Structures are given as structure tokens and as C-alpha cells.
Amino acid sequence: MRLPTRPQGEFSMLRKVYLSVLGLLGASRANADWALNMPRGVTRLSAETYDLHMQIFYWCCAIALVVFGVMIYSLIRHRKSVGAKPATFSHSMKAEVIWTTIPIIILLILAVPSARTVIELEDSRKPDMTVVITAYQWRWHYRYTGQDVEFYSSLARTSGDARRLDSGIDPFTVDNYLLDVDNPLVVPVGSKVRLLLTANDVVHSWWVPELAIKKDAIPGFMNETWFKAETVGTYRGQCAELCGMDHGYMPIVVNVVEPQAYAAWLASKQPAATQSAATN
Amino acid sequence: MTSAVMDAHHSEAHHEPAKGIKRWLYATNHKDIGTMYLVLSLVMFLTGGVMALIIRSELFQPGLQFIAPNVFNQMTTMHALVMVFGAVMPAFVGLANWMIPLMIGAPDMALPRMNNWSFWILPFAFLMLVSTFFMPGGAPASGWTMYPPLVLQTGDAFPFLIFSVHLLGISSIMGAINIIVTIVNMRAPDMSLLKMPMFVWTWLITAYLLLAVMPVLAGAVTMLLTDQFFGTSFFLAAGGGDPVMYQHIFWFFGHPEVYILILPAFGVVSEIIPTFARKPLFGHDSMVYAASSIAFLSFIVWAHHMFTVGMPLTGQLFFMFSTMLIAVPTGVKIFNWVATMWRGAMTFETPMLFSLAILFLFTIGGFSGLMLAIVPADIQYHDSYFVVAHFHYVLVPGSVFAIMAAVYYWLPKWTGHMYNEKLGKVHFWLSTVFINVTFFPMHFLGLAGMPRRIPDYSTQFTDFNAIASVGAVGYGLSQLLFVYVVVQCVRGKGEKASSEVWDNPKGLEWTVPSPAPYHTFEVPPKISSSSTFS
Numbered sequence: 001m002r003l004p005t006r007p008q009g010e011f012s013m014l015r016k017v018y019l020s021v022l023g024l025l026g027a028s029r030a031n032a033d034w035a036l037n038m039p040r041g042v043t044r045l046s047a048e049t050y051d052l053h054m055q056i057f058y059w060c061c062a063i064a065l066v067v068f069g070v071m072i073y074s075l076i077r078h079r080k081s082v083g084a085k086p087a088t089f090s091h092s093m094k095a096e097v098i099w100t101t102i103p104i105i106i107l108l109i110l111a112v113p114s115a116r117t118v119i120e121l122e123d124s125r126k127p128d129m130t131v132v133i134t135a136y137q138w139r140w141h142y143r144y145t146g147q148d149v150e151f152y153s154s155l156a157r158t159s160g161d162a163r164r165l166d167s168g169i170d171p172f173t174v175d176n177y178l179l180d181v182d183n184p185l186v187v188p189v190g191s192k193v194r195l196l197l198t199a200n201d202v203v204h205s206w207w208v209p210e211l212a213i214k215k216d217a218i219p220g221f222m223n224e225t226w227f228k229a230e231t232v233g234t235y236r237g238q239c240a241e242l243c244g245m246d247h248g249y250m251p252i253v254v255n256v257v258e259p260q261a262y263a264a265w266l267a268s269k270q271p272a273a274t275q276s277a278a279t280n
Numbered sequence: 281m282t283s284a285v286m287d288a289h290h291s292e293a294h295h296e297p298a299k300g301i302k303r304w305l306y307a308t309n310h311k312d313i314g315t316m317y318l319v320l321s322l323v324m325f326l327t328g329g330v331m332a333l334i335i336r337s338e339l340f341q342p343g344l345q346f347i348a349p350n351v352f353n354q355m356t357t358m359h360a361l362v363m364v365f366g367a368v369m370p371a372f373v374g375l376a377n378w379m380i381p382l383m384i385g386a387p388d389m390a391l392p393r394m395n396n397w398s399f400w401i402l403p404f405a406f407l408m409l410v411s412t413f414f415m416p417g418g419a420p421a422s423g424w425t426m427y428p429p430l431v432l433q434t435g436d437a438f439p440f441l442i443f444s445v446h447l448l449g450i451s452s453i454m455g456a457i458n459i460i461v462t463i464v465n466m467r468a469p470d471m472s473l474l475k476m477p478m479f480v481w482t483w484l485i486t487a488y489l490l491l492a493v494m495p496v497l498a499g500a501v502t503m504l505l506t507d508q509f510f511g512t513s514f515f516l517a518a519g520g521g522d523p524v525m526y527q528h529i530f531w532f533f534g535h536p537e538v539y540i541l542i543l544p545a546f547g548v549v550s551e552i553i554p555t556f557a558r559k560p561l562f563g564h565d566s567m568v569y570a571a572s573s574i575a576f577l578s579f580i581v582w583a584h585h586m587f588t589v590g591m592p593l594t595g596q597l598f599f600m601f602s603t604m605l606i607a608v609p610t611g612v613k614i615f616n617w618v619a620t621m622w623r624g625a626m627t628f629e630t631p632m633l634f635s636l637a638i639l640f641l642f643t644i645g646g647f648s649g650l651m652l653a654i655v656p657a658d659i660q661y662h663d664s665y666f667v668v669a670h671f672h673y674v675l676v677p678g679s680v681f682a683i684m685a686a687v688y689y690w691l692p693k694w695t696g697h698m699y700n701e702k703l704g705k706v707h708f709w710l711s712t713v714f715i716n717v718t719f720f721p722m723h724f725l726g727l728a729g730m731p732r733r734i735p736d737y738s739t740q741f742t743d744f745n746a747i748a749s750v751g752a753v754g755y756g757l758s759q760l761l762f763v764y765v766v767v768q769c770v771r772g773k774g775e776k777a778s779s780e781v782w783d784n785p786k787g788l789e790w791t792v793p794s795p796a797p798y799h800t801f802e803v804p805p806k807i808s809s810s811s812t813f814s
Contacts, residue, residue: 087623
């Protein structure tokens with residue numbers, strides 16, 4: 001999630017309300033400063049997810065237009081105060097069949113592309129690399145399989161200080177408040193990254209909206225998911241499953257970098273590699 | 281309430297209500313018990329509301345201002361438990377107690393002593409549940425879903441949580457048995473099943489759902505109890521157990537539960553719209569079939585709460601398709617209500633206003649429900665504020681509005697006096713405006729990436745959270761107006777109500793005087809063709 005930075009203490013609420021009303025009227029697309037909508041994300045499947053989301057949203061708008069339109073027309077025309085006389089009809093087989101059939105057709109139209117995307121989401125074969133994620137109360141542990149690289153990832157100190165009750169620190173002065181970590185997950189752009197998730201204590205859930213991934217980390221289970229980021233950048237998320245007192249304080253940061261930068265980062269993280277190089 | 285239920289002309293000496301506290305402690309009269317359920321529900325609604333306002337106050341700005349994170353989690357957990365089991369369910373049981381005998385022409389509920397017991401369990405169960413706030417470790421903080429292993433980290437409150445859930449379940453099961461037996465055995469002669477009013481129908485279906493799933497919940501929480509205290513590991517991976525199994529069992533209860541919360545609301549709307557449209561309910565029989573289909577489908581969709589838990593592909597597809605299918609019978613209900621309004625002669629008294637708001641706002645909740653059925657999109661929505669917006673749209677302007685509509689609709693029948701229509705309408709408009717201010721921005725928060733159940737958030741979520749908090753305070757304060765209107769009506773401040781109350785409404789409850797005498801239908805009524813709609 002790209003974060004807006006706000007000047008300290010500035011409260012431009014009214015302006016925001018005004019803008020969001022304009023946005024609701026369909027005047028403009030959501031901008032990053034006051035996100036109204038799901039991010040399109042940086043993977044092919046996150047874009048597909050976004051498209052499905054918008055498709056079903058537009059269907060809902062169309063249905064709402066018809067149903068609410070009929071209701072509002074009826075509310076205006078069929079009121080006693082304008083002299084309406086009540087009709088006496090009370091059933092129509094034809095109507096029931098019509099308004100049972102049409103929704104079924106709409107659902108079929110929606111079901112097909114949705115099912116296609118679900119099938120793709122589940123296809124984690126042939127990954128370029130695998131990271132094992134173990135969730136703890138309240139931090140993440142990342143282990144790169146086949147490499148001697150593993151580390152914990154916890155809430156950044158700056159947020160940790162500011163988040164205390166009566167800390168006296170204005171959250172608006174903290175960069176990426178509650179969405180920053182000490183050690184981010186680093187992956188190369190364009191690689192298919194398989195994630196294996198488990199937990200050591202209670203159920204957690206690893207969620208990064210821009211990657212369109214949310215998967216529970218469950219004690220005793222090894223869950224699997226994958227992503228292939230197509231754009232270099234820093235993407236932020238949070239634990240999504242209530243996991244106790246500090247559930248709100250276990251963010252996720254994924255740095256997607258160029259392959260060379262990834263290789264350099266990986267080398268710097270491998271104590272074994274550096275050690276053996278020294279002994280040679 | 282005394283004046284509401286006494287009727288000197290009708291009751292013989294030994295039939296008069298007992299005096300003082302005995303009348304309520306020993307109550308077997310369906311009207312008295314119904315009243316107690318409704319009063320309890322109102323108290324719990326305000327209690328849960330205070331918790332909601334504490335939550336919204338903390339979320340007004342980023343940073344922690346008022347409560348520590350563990351207290352925040354206690355608030356969200358208890359808010360949900362109190363609202364679901366304390367406010368909405370008892371309110372509908374109270375309405376069932378008051379109205380089902382009056383609507384089917386029965387003298388009382390079939391099992392009056394069990395009725396007494398199923399009510400009197402509740403105040404003690406909730407006293408115990410709320411008292412956990414003062415125990416070492418505080419109230420339960422694991423969310424109302426009580427997922428293990430987290431719930432096993434609850435402090436001293438844990439066994440009290442389990443025991444109160446057991447008690448609530450026992451009460452619900454007894455209430456459900458009573459309602460089924462009453463409806464099946466005590467209908468007036470000539471009232472065939474398909475002639476029953478929709479409120480009775482939806483409650484019959486609801487009662488079967490309760491009977492089917494409350495034991496499942498009891499089983500699940502009992503296994504939690506033995507895992508905690510008796511060395512079993514049903515849900516503990518370290519002992520070979522399965523934490524995901526709990527989620528399956530819980531949602532096998534949990535999904536029918538959400539229809540338990542909404543089907544009686546459908547029944548209420550189906551009673552009110554025909555009265556104020558002055559036109560029979562459109563498609564009575566297909567409404568019955570739609571409600572039955574919803575009830576059936578509710579048993580085969582539970583894992584749509586679990587799309588991120590990890591499931592085989594075929595499982596995900598099955599639960600996606602079955603969930604989407606629910607839109608069909610739900611749509612049928614909405615379309616039938618619209619067809620009932622169509623070419624009627626509508627007036628807009630408070631119960632009708634609330635019912636119309638349900639048609640609009642529940643439908644919005646239905647749309648987000650359909651969106652949530654789509655697995656890839658659900659992976660983004662799941663456990664975000666989008667879900668919070670969704671279920672509050674179906675529960676508040678669905679169930680809660682229906683309860684309030686029902687209270688306004690039948691209050692003159694219960695008390696013999698009209699409520700203050702002007703204040704009722706003010707209450708309606710304030711509620712409707714503030715409910716949207718509260719919950720609509722939550723859609724945006726969820727889509728932008730804000731998880732639910734967090735006490736503090738990153739700064740880009742500030743504005744919509746502030747708006748939601750303002751709406752919540754407005755909605756909360758508006759309910760004090762509701763309390764005032766009801767209390768004034770009960771105290772007999774309004775004008776006298778006729779036995780029909782409204783403009784030629786249909787149904788047996790309108791054939792008895794207002795206030796309804798302490799004993800009604802001691803002789804089964806004859807059903808004229810005009811007294812029901814079918």
C-alpha cells in the first residue's frame with residue numbers, strides 16, 4: 001500500500017469529506033491520498049481480482065438501479081396522498097418465474113470468470129523460490145528455503161513508540177505509522193514466489209492488498225499460496241486474523257526489487273556464505 | 281406495563297395477573313413473558329451500544345487515546361456477543377411470544393412453564409457474561425467466534441464464557457421447541473399452514489434452524505472447555521487436534537445463525553408493507569418457499585467464512601456457487617415486497633418507514649454479500665472493514681430496524697395507546713441517516729486495506745474512521761429518543777388506540793381489543809376470509 005504523507009497535525013477533514021462526496025458522485029477515480037477502492041495491485045492475479053470486484057460491483061449497481069428505480073417510482077406514484085386506489089392482485093406465476101430466472105442467469109455470468117481465477121490462484125506449481133512464513137504473537141518469521149537466510153520481522157521502532165497509550169507522539173509524524181517493520185521481506189521482481197505459511201501459537205493471516213494475497217497461518221498446518229510481482233516497489237499489509245492483544249501491531253512489508261539487488265541483498269543476509277568466503 | 285395487559289372486562293378473578301414481582305418471576309402468560317424478553321433486549325441493546333461507542337471513540341483518531349489493545353478486543357468481542365445473543369435474538373423471541381398466539385388464534389404458548397424458564401435463564405446468563413469484565417484477565421477478547429487456540433488464552437473468564445453460551449443455547453432451544461409446538465398444534469381451526477401469516481411462517485422456519493444448530497455450537501464450545509481443563513486436544517495441533525475443525529463446526533452453526541437473525545425480520549416486513557400499502561402480500565406462497573430455500577441453503581454455505589483458511593479447490597468452488605445461489609431466494613423476497621407496494625395506496629407511518637428503509641439498506645447489505653461470495657474478491661475483503669460494513673448493513677438496518685418497525689407496529693395493540701407519530705418519524709430519520717454515516721464509509725476502509733478488530737490504524741484511514749465515529753454517536757443518541765417514545769406510550773400518554781389501530785389491517789391480532797386483554801382466544805376464533813390475506 002502506498003502511503004500518503006501528511007503534514008503534522010493538519011486536519012483537512014472538511015476538504016476530504018467534500019472530495020469523497022464528489023468521488024461518490026463518480027466524478028473522478030480514487031487517488032492514493034484517500035483510497036475509496038481496492039488497489040489494482042502489482043500481480044496479474046491482483047488485477048484479475050480487481051476486475052472481478054469491479055464487474056460484480058457494476059452488476060450490483062445495475063440491479064440496484066432497476067430495483068430501487070421501481071421502488072422509488074412506486075413510492076412517488078402509489079401513495080394514498082396522491083389519490084392512489086389499491087389494486088387487489090396478489091400473485092403471478094409469470095412474475096415469480098421471471099425474477100427467479102434472471103438472477104440465475106446473472107449469477108452464471110459471474111460464476112464462470114470467478115471460478116477461472118480461483119483455479120489460477122490455486123496453481124502454485126513450479127515456483128522460482130519459496131519462503132516459509134511462521135507467525136508468532138506478534139511478529140512474522142521468514143525463512144528462504146535453500147538459502148541460509150531467516151529472520152524475524154516486527155513492527156518498526158518508530159511506530160512501536162508512538163502507538164502506546166498516552167505516548168505523546170502524534171501518529172501523523174511517524175512515517176508509515178503501524179505499517180513499517182524492522183526487516184522487510186525482500187523478493188525479486190518477476191519471480192514466482194511460493195509462500196508456505198504456518199503459525200507457532202494462534203491463527204494469524206498474512207495479507208498484502210497490492211499482492212491480492214490473504215492466507216491464514218495456522219498452528220499444525222502448512223498453507224500454500226503464491227504471487228509474482230510485476231512492479232518494483234514497497235508493498236504493505238497487516239495481520240488480518242485476530243491474534244490477541246497486539247493483533248493490530250504486526251504489519252507486513254514486502255520489498256520487490258530488481259534481481260541484481262535481490263542477489264546482493266541475499267548475499268548480505270547469508271552469514272554462512274560470508275563465513276565460508278572468509279575461510280577460503 | 282400493567283395498564284397494557286390488564287383488562288377488567290375480560291378476566292375473571294383467578295385469571296388476573298399476580299401482583300408485584302411474582303407476576304414476573306412466576307410468569308406463564310405469553311404477553312408477560314414477551315414483554316420481559318423485549319425489555320431485556322432493550323437493556324442489552326443499550327449495553328452493547330455503549331460498547332460500540334467505546335470502540336468508535338477509540339477509533340475516532342489514530343493513536344491510542346482511551347483503552348489498551350486488550351480492552352479494545354474485549355469490547356469488540358462482548359459487543360458482538362451481547363448484540364447477537366442479547367439484543368436481536370431475545371427481541372425476536374419476545375415478538376414471537378407476544379404475537380404468534382395472537383396471530384394464530386391460540387390462547388397462549390403451548391408450553392408456558394418452559395416459556396418462563398427459557399426467559400429467566402437469560403438475565404442470569406448475561407449477568408455472568410458481563411461480570412467477566414471484572415475477572416482477572418478481563419472479559420473474553422478472542423472475537424465472538426471464539427477461535428482456538430486464541431480463545432484458550434482467555435483469563436478466568438473462559439469457563440464463564442462457555443457456560444453462558446451453554447445457557448443461551450438452552451434458552452434458545454427451549455424457546456424454539458415452544459414456538460414449533462405452538463404453531464403446529466395450536467392454530468385456530470381452518471388456519472392451514474399456507475394460510476399462516478408470514479411472521480408466523482418465518483418464525484417456524486427460524487425455530488427449526490435454532491433447533492438444528494444451537495446444539496452444534498454447544499458441542500463446539502464444550503470441546504473448547506475440555507481442551508482447556510480436561511486434557512483433550514480436539515483443536516490443539518500439538519496434541520494431534522485440528523484448529524480448523526473448530527472453524528468448520530462454528531460456522532456450521534454460524535451461518536444458519538445469521539438467518540436466525542434475519543428471517544423473523546423478513547416476517548415483520550411482510551406483515552407491515554401490506555398494511556400500509558393497503559394491498560395483500562404479493563406471492564405469499566412463493567415467500568414461504570423462498571424462506572424455506574434460504575433456510576436449506578444456509579446449511580451448505582458455511583465455509584464461505586473460511587476462504588482464506590485453506591481449502592481444496594473443489595471445496596472453494598462448491599461454497600462459492602452455493603453462496604451465490606442464496607441471492608436467488610433473497611431476491612425473490614425483495615421483488616415480492618416491491619410487487620406488494622406496486623399499485624398500492626401507501627401511507628408512511630413509522631413502521632412503514634422502517635420497513636422501506638430495510639428494503640433499501642438490507643439490499644445494499646445483500647449486494648456486498650454477493651460480492652463476498654466471489655472467492656478471489658473475498659480473499660481481499662475477508663476480515664477487513666468491508667466485511668464489518670456488510671454484516672452491519674444486514675444486521676442493523678435489517679434485523680434491528682425490523683425489531684423497531686415491529687415495536688412501532690404492534691405497540692398500540694400492546695398498550696392500547698398510540699405512540700407519538702411525529703417523534704417516531706424523527707427517530708426513524710435520525711437512525712437512517714446516522715446508520716449510513718456510520719457504516720457506509722467502512723466499505724471504503726476495508727477496500728483500502730484496513731483489517732477489522734484493530735484498536736489503532738495507519739493514518740490514511742483517519743478520515744473515514746472519524747466520519748464513522750460521528751455517525752455512531754449520532755445513531756446511539758437517537759436510540760434514546762426511541763426509549764422515550766416507547767416509555768411515553770407505555771405510560772398511556774398517546775391517544776387511545778382502536779382494536780384495528782391501522783387502516784383495515786389483516787390478521788387475527790387486530791380482532792382483539794387494544795390493549796390486548798390478559799387472556800385472548802380462550803375460544804378459538806373463526807377465520808373469516810377477510811382476516812387473513814391468503
